[in-house]
């Protein structure tokens with residue numbers, strides 16, 4: 001399976017080969033099935049940030065038979081005691097929020113968690129996700145992504161690596 005990735009400038013002097021799985025059923029299915037094979041057997045729950053990795057988390061959940069929790073980018077009125085962290089992501093450039101609904105805390109506390117993302121690049125999102133998960137008593141036992149980008153990330157289980165153009 002091949003895709004041509006457009007080179008997009010996301011900040012002055014920083015360009016990425018943009019990988020957007022949203023709406024790409026074939027890539028999402030293939031990547032989810034492959035990553036499910038690489039998932040450690042003792043993982044209890046998957047945690048994913050909205051929105052680009054959401055359908056990947058669905059496939060991983062189905063394949064691994066583990067539930068998944070979505071960390072939102074905005075706080076919703078229906079959330080109970082939300083846990084929030086600010087993050088600066090490479091593709092947005094602006095500070096954004098990551099918010100865990102308090103209702104999901106009990107699904108993470110005391111559990112072995114795998115973080116699921118599409119691309120791990122600067123690691124900003126990953127660091128904030130870790131903080132939220134650890135703050136509510138979860139253990140991050142794996143990080144899985146379709147691609148790492150830029151620097152090498154031995155702690156991330158990925159299917160490939162993308163260059164960062166600086």
Ligand SMILES: Nc1ncnc2[nH]cnc12
Nearest residue numbers: 016017018019091119121
């Ligand atoms: N190359 C990329 N494509 C999509 N999202 C990204 N986030 C960071 N790098 C990215």
